[in-house]
Amino acid sequence: MIEIKNIVKSYGTRKNKFQILKNISAEISGGDFVVILGASGSGKSTFLNVISGLERPDSGTVHYGSTDITALSDAELTAFRRETVGFIFQQYYLLPNMTVEKNVRMGADLSGNRDYLSIIDAVGLHDRRKKYPSELSGGEQQRVAVARALAKRPKVLFLDEPTGALDEETGRQVLDYICRLQKEYGFTIVMVTHNANIAEMANTVFKMNSGRIENIYRNETQKNAYEIGW
Amino acid sequence: MIIEFRDCIRLFGISVIVCLAVFVCTIFLNYNLDITAAEEQIAPEGRVIYEALVMTGKAVAAVSGGCLAATSLVMLLGYIRSFIDARAKELGVLKALGYSAPAISRRFLVFGAAVLAGAVPGLFFAYCYMPAFYARQNETGLLPDIRIRFHPELSAALTLLPAALFALLSMLYALSLLKKPPLQLLGKTGESRPAPRRRTGTDRPFLKELKRSTLRDQKLFAFLIGFSAFCFSSMTQMSMSMKDLSSESFSGMILTIGLLLAFLTLFLSLTGVVKANSKPIAMLKVFGYSRAECSRAILGCYRPVALAGFALGSVYQYVLLRLTVTCIFADYEGIPEFQFSLRALSISLAAFIPVYELIMHGYAGQISRMSPKSIMLE
């Protein structure tokens, strides 16, 4: 359960301050599939970074259970990220000089997960294990990033436009892997997108508009990655 | 214009090294030219000193000149490489638009200016210091007074020649890098990596693997860091032995060169290491690897390299000094063989370890200040 209260975040100098997040409050329950939907520049990424502990808000609190992560020191915040969250970005950010296997191991070693090979198999990359990122297609690279994030067994998985650089076919494939793995492991998903179709896969949708959550709604039924439009 | 003035300024380190090299070589070679011209006037009792001076002059000029020139060459080529890597997209666009590789690489001739910018002051300082140097070389008074003469051919060989050579090498190296098809420069088709070598112990933990791959894929940095330790070790120990063997001014000069070279190389290469690895570091942080783990993986891999460089430097200076001493005093009996100085080694090592660790600690701090979010700003 994540409890977000009165988050304010601005960028810029004192004179030229620009408020990106304007007093946002929300709740995310454990095991939920949340999509943060909004136009470009509405503050989605910033919001995601704040609630995942990558950035500090100017004010407000983010509670994971009884822990307020905005009050943690840098070292504690690092330990928090290590134990609790996983990340997938639009750019895959794989380590270019390591094989798929070693990239996934980057996540696995953090939680002492010895079973990381099965996750590589689960995203359908069994025969690509010894390849380097530059030898893979974009969709394959993103699946490596999925495997890497899940190998550390996060409680919450944060995704920022995970299909932003992919075509329809590979985009659906990546989303499908993510959904299926959620059913298996039961982690919480918080995903940023500007694609309203993808929001139909979510259980809960936060609609953002210029720094505020305009609307929160639940989908009656969740569609799977091959049922949504694109 | 792809190469701007400030790109040359970044080559400041190379200018400093070239300045040193030219300074040392000019002094010693100029002296050698002048003293050999006056060979007939030397009294028999001054012969030993004469030969020793000519010999050490050559040795010092060759060793320090060669060392310094090699360092600046490696640095320059490394710089050009990272320069092209960083601007690969820009250069790819230029090529795609129809600029030819030779046309682009001609602009790299400018880097020869960095060499000239160091060589000319080096020459100037050398002639400024020369009167004091000549006087000190003849402290015994056994040699005739030697007048300082200006040798234009030597000056040209030490300034214009290296500048032209470096400019040419820059251009050729850039040309060889730019020969790639534009798409590869643009990053559309990734450079395919060699298939991973079959290793038995492939089940290494991630951080160990990262340490290895950092070392393996950035050999230039490893070389420079090893070289920096090599310089520190050989030059400090040599300077301590020189103090006993010859004069204080020799030993002071060697010490200055050694320290400058060692620290300059170390700082430049560590800055390069941190810069080249900023993306992986940011990603490690996003995932929750701690500050200590990040810096141990990225910087820790160089510790054995530095120690190896140090050891090699100790052996090198011993062999070099021993050979020199044997050569100079070959015809004279009763001169003891040059002994390896454990004292010099311990002092040098005792200074090296804390200084090295302190500098590494500083760079670890730089790593810890990098924000995990920096990865998303590009």
Ligand SMILES: Nc1ncnc2c1ncn2[C@@H]1O[C@H](COP(=O)(O)OP(=O)(O)OP(=O)(O)O)[C@@H](O)[C@H]1O
């Ligand atoms: N480090 C920063 N410094 C200054 N302004 C920033 C910074 N990061 C983001 N912004 C600004 O904050 C606003 C919101 O950015 P954010 O990245 O959260 O938007 P977004 O909804 O994710 O947009 P997109 O869909 O394009 O990714 C933008 O106007 C952006 O210019």
Ligand SMILES: [Mg+2]
């Ligand atoms: Mg965004």
